[in-house]
Amino acid sequence: MADVAGSTPEPIARLIEEFHRLPGIGPKSAQRLAYHILRVPEREALALAEAIGDVKRRIVLCSTCLNITEADPCLLCQDPRRDRTMVCVVEQPLDILAIERAGSYRGAYHVLHGLLNPMDGIGPEDLHLRELVERVRGGEVVEIIMATNPSLEGEATAMYVQRLLGPAGVRVTRLARGLPSGADLEYADDVTLARALEGRQEI
Amino acid sequence: MADVAGSTPEPIARLIEEFHRLPGIGPKSAQRLAYHILRVPEREALALAEAIGDVKRRIVLCSTCLNITEADPCLLCQDPRRDRTMVCVVEQPLDILAIERAGSYRGAYHVLHGLLNPMDGIGPEDLHLRELVERVRGGEVVEIIMATNPSLEGEATAMYVQRLLGPAGVRVTRLARGLPSGADLEYADDVTLARALEGRQEI
Numbered sequence: 001m002a003d004v005a006g007s008t009p010e011p012i013a014r015l016i017e018e019f020h021r022l023p024g025i026g027p028k029s030a031q032r033l034a035y036h037i038l039r040v041p042e043r044e045a046l047a048l049a050e051a052i053g054d055v056k057r058r059i060v061l062c063s064t065c066l067n068i069t070e071a072d073p074c075l076l077c078q079d080p081r082r083d084r085t086m087v088c089v090v091e092q093p094l095d096i097l098a099i100e101r102a103g104s105y106r107g108a109y110h111v112l113h114g115l116l117n118p119m120d121g122i123g124p125e126d127l128h129l130r131e132l133v134e135r136v137r138g139g140e141v142v143e144i145i146m147a148t149n150p151s152l153e154g155e156a157t158a159m160y161v162q163r164l165l166g167p168a169g170v171r172v173t174r175l176a177r178g179l180p181s182g183a184d185l186e187y188a189d190d191v192t193l194a195r196a197l198e199g200r201q202e203i
Numbered sequence: 204m205a206d207v208a209g210s211t212p213e214p215i216a217r218l219i220e221e222f223h224r225l226p227g228i229g230p231k232s233a234q235r236l237a238y239h240i241l242r243v244p245e246r247e248a249l250a251l252a253e254a255i256g257d258v259k260r261r262i263v264l265c266s267t268c269l270n271i272t273e274a275d276p277c278l279l280c281q282d283p284r285r286d287r288t289m290v291c292v293v294e295q296p297l298d299i300l301a302i303e304r305a306g307s308y309r310g311a312y313h314v315l316h317g318l319l320n321p322m323d324g325i326g327p328e329d330l331h332l333r334e335l336v337e338r339v340r341g342g343e344v345v346e347i348i349m350a351t352n353p354s355l356e357g358e359a360t361a362m363y364v365q366r367l368l369g370p371a372g373v374r375v376t377r378l379a380r381g382l383p384s385g386a387d388l389e390y391a392d393d394v395t396l397a398r399a400l401e402g403r404q405e406i
Contacts, residue, residue, distance in 0.1 A: 007300075007303075008300065009261075009271060009272055009273045010273065011257040011258045011261045011273065012258055012262065012271065014254045014257070015254040015255060015257070015258050017254075018250055018251040018254040021247070021251075022239060023239050024235065029227060032226060032227065033226070033227075034258065035295070035296065036225060036226050037258055038258055038259075038262060038271060042259045044224070045258070045259050046255070046256060046259065048222070048225075048252075048255055049251075049252040049253070049255040049256050051214070051217050051218040051220075052240055052248055052249070052251055052252040052255075053248075053249060053252050054217070054218070055214045055215055055237065055240055055248070056240070056241075056245045056249065058212075058214045059212055059214055059241060068212060068215065069212055070212045070213065070214065092238070093241075094234070094238055097211065100210075
C-alpha cells in the first residue's frame with residue numbers, strides 16, 4: 001500500500017499483512033494486533049520478534065523420533081527410563097504434549113508431521129514414514145501405537161501404517177474409540193456410540 | 204519452562220508466552236500460532252519478525268497532529284488541500300482511517316492517544332492535550348470537532364476539551380448521535396433512541 005495521505009503507513013500495512021497470514025487471524029484482528037505493537041514499549045515488541053527468530057534458529061527435529069527439540073536426540077529419546085519397544089505414532093509434536101500430560105505412557109514416540117490426505121495432495125512420501133520403517137528395521141520395536149486423530153485422514157494413515165509395517169512382524173495397534181470420560185450418552189453422536197458398542201469390554 | 208523430557212522446548216514456550224501477551228490471543232491460540240511459526244518456511248516467519256521491528260523503528264508520531272507516520276509532519280498535515288481551520292479530535296490513529304474512508308471530511312486531525320478514564324488512572328496529562336492547546340493558540344483553528352467514541356470516557360473527554368478550549372473562543376462540536384444508517388427502530392437501544400429524538404431535525 002502506498003503511503004498516501006489518510007492511508008496506513010507502509011510498515012504498519014505490511015505488519016497487518018503478516019499478522020493476517022497467521023491461522024485464525026482475520027483482517028480486523030491483524031489490524032488490532034499491528035496497532036497494539038505500535039503502542040507497546042519497543043522492548044516488548046522486539047521480544048516477540050526475537051522469539052520468532054529464536055524458534056526458527058534453535059529448534060530442530062530429533063533425528064530419531066522427529067519431535068521438535070533443541071538437542072538432538074531429543075530428551076524423550078535420550079531418557080533411559082523410556083521403553084523403546086513401544087512407539088506411539090502421532091501427527092504433530094503437540095500430540096506428544098497431550099499424551100505426556102495424561103501421564104500414563106512410558107514408551108517412545110514418532111512424529112509424522114502430517115496425515116495422509118489425497119484431497120490436499122499429501123501422500124506417504126510427504127510424511128516421515130521412511131524414518132519409522134528404519135526404526136522398525138532396527139529390530140527393537142515390538143509395538144506401534146497409532147495415535148492419529150479419529151478423523152478420515154487419521155484412520156487412513158493408521159491403516160496405511162498397518163499395511164506397511166504389519167508384514168514386518170511388528171504389532172500395530174490404535175487408541176481405543178468410545179465414550180469420552182464424563183460424556184452424556186444422550187448427547188453422544190452416532191459414530192461414537194457405534195464405536196463404543198463395537199469396542200465393549202467385560203466388566 | 205525448563206526443557207525436560209516431554210515438555211515444550213524453551214524457545215517455543217517463550218514464543219507461546221509472547222503471543223499470549225497480545226490482545227485477544229488466549230493460551231490455546233498462542234500455542235497454535237507458535238507451532239505454526241515452527242512449521243512455515245524460515246523466510247515467512249522472519250518476515251513477521253522484521254515487520255514488527257520495522258514498525259518500531261520507522262513509525263513516529265507527527266509533531267503537529269500526533270498521527271502515526273513515517274515522515275514528520277505526516278502526509279495529512281503536509282497536504283495543502285486540507286482545511287486547517289477545522290481539527291477533528293480522535294482517540295487513536297485507527298479512527299482517522301475510519302473517517303477518511305467515509306470520505307467527506309477535508310479538515311485536519313488531532314490524535315489524543317487515549318481517553319480520560321479516572322478508573323484506570325488516565326487523566327488529562329496522559330493525553331496529547333497540550334499539543335492541541337498549542338494548535339488552538341496558533342490562531343488558525345476555528346472549530347474543534349470531537350470525534351471520540353459515544354462512551355462514558357469519550358463523552359467525558361469531549362466535555363473536558365469543550366471546557367478547556369471553549370473559553371479560547373474556538374467552536375467545539377461533536378459528532379451527531381442518532382440511529383445508524385440502515386438500523387431497525389424496533390431494535391434500537393434506549394439511549395440511541397433518546398439521542399435520536401433529542402437531535403431530531405427539520406425535514
